Amino acid sequence: MTKVVPLNKFAEELKDYSEKNITAYKQVVVEALTDEMANIVAASPVDTGLYAQAWSMEVDEKRALLGNTAPYAAMIEFGTRPFTPPIKPLLQWARRVLKKAEVDSECWALAKGVQQKIAEEGLAPKHILGDAIDRIIIDIRKKMKEKLG
Secondary structure (H helix, E strand, O other): OOOOOOHHHHHHHHHHHHHHHHHHHHHHHHHHHHHHHHHHHHHOOOOOOHHHHOEEEEEOOOOEEEEEOOOOHHHHHHOEOOOOOOHHHHHHHHHHHHOOOOOOHHHHHHHHHHHHHHHHHOEOOOOHHHHHHHHHHHHHHHHHHHHHO
């Protein structure tokens, strides 16, 4: 199929084509982010649920932001070097994991063991967002091919 465009109308035609493509691209980006959000939440480690609930997406005219606002999100995503974490949150975590009403010697043993392991090895990265970005980009390319041919 051929379309003849007079030279004096070429800029207008190009502008219309660009605006259509930009609109299609925005729609595809929003679809891809929305589709992947369920996978991101499902891949999130869950203890209290704060991390899984802290995922958010913002799309405006110039950008699309996908991120997690949990205070420890960076540690989960990128991991850490060895450090000695405070014992209180580990005791609370151990109590939840062991399903204990109160902190007891079993909770203390688990919390101290985890504290020692983190002090020796750090935390391994989970790359939840990093892995999702790769899938989102693949999805955007696929959807754009379908939409624009």
